[in-house]
Amino acid sequence: MKTEYKRPHVMIMSEITVDGKLTLKKGASSKILMKYMDPKTDILLHKTRAEYDAIMVGSNTIRIDNSFLTVRYVEGENPVRVIPSSMGDIPPESNVLGKDAKTIIAVCKKAPQERVDAILKKGAEVLFCGEDRVSLPLLMNILATDYNIKTLMVEGGPTLNYYMLQDRLVDEIRLIHLPFIVGGADTPSLVGGMHIDSEEEMFHLALKEYYMCGSNLVTEYDVNYSE
Template identity: 25%
Template sequence: MRPQVILHMMSSIDGRITTADWPNSVDAEETYEMLHEDLRCDAWLVGPVTIAEFAEGEPRPIVTDQIYPRQTWKSAGAGIAPYAIYLDRSGSLHLNRERVNGDALIAVLTSGVSDRHLAELRRDGISYIFAGDAELDLDRALNILGAEFGIETLLLEGGGTINGAFLGCDLIDDVSLLILPIADGHPGVPTTFDYHLGKARLLRLVSVKPLAGGMLHIRYRVCQADRGNA
């Protein structure tokens, strides 16, 4: 059974999520992280761009002739949640660490990644799973994470494309949205969802909480066809 997925994002009132050049009159990052902790999920998931910001040092690739089976591998430190999960379809990231913010890393890969990259992940203590041959199967990834790592709740903290892909596959159950008192309006700036979803999704309002500095924390439930509008 796949984990419950909560989309946790921070945006301007017009949905922009890139914070460059935003006024710093509100302590947005600290509030966002506080809400992240309050949601108490077993794992958080991001894309390659976000996780690359946590890389340490220069790439240290490995040369090996060994062939590794395309099956889940768990590091020695992978027994206790929360986990930091990242998508890396081609196996191109070099993080050189086994944890981010104290959370054990798990890479979501396709079976086409090189054995050299798998050797590097093992050396660095990064667990990994396979979810697809050439493209990532997000539903499959979630089910593996639930079955093999015991993850029951997961925070999705991706960019607009990744968020849209999850929503397009009906894999988002709830939305936790921190709205900042900022109007952006810049064209071409990433937003909460930057992906062709086909049919728009209906959300049911769960709660609205005013926070310091004019911020709002809004919770929604995603209404999906297979469970009606519950």
């Protein structure tokens, strides 16, 4: 059963290799693989950003990739950037703290005040969402209720993707398939998190669209949560 409280419509969008990996190895930037995307797929990614009210990635992605999360290859408005970071450990030189788009950093109540002050000094907003760690359901509710964010795109790593799915906050998934196999037992894949114990815990998807975008296959799925 889907959540009943108010929240944005959420889509995860990601590039993945044939074996489902996001990067070359643990700790490597996803930008290494993204440079092999067809230029038309780059345009699709930025077009999608322009269509959504907000874009979200985790703090680890920010530390590794230092992304801008802005619209650059098409005409359109930059989405609001949302970064869950329980302890507020966002490097002060992070590109998402620039003035080219509105940025919201979500922290828990235990985040050190000096980190919160450093984020505020850079011009970003800080939301307190949870006691010991960021509550993603609460964050989604605040974004929808207080910021009128109706649609949110997630370009996150495996941990954020897992918890968004675990909390039943994802409506659809769009994947850009890269024709590579990178291997590696600990190489980050689309979804990380905890191991499941049975098939009843699997996240069920329904394929709704597939097409070529330049030389890349793109697949689109609805997420179907069991009762």
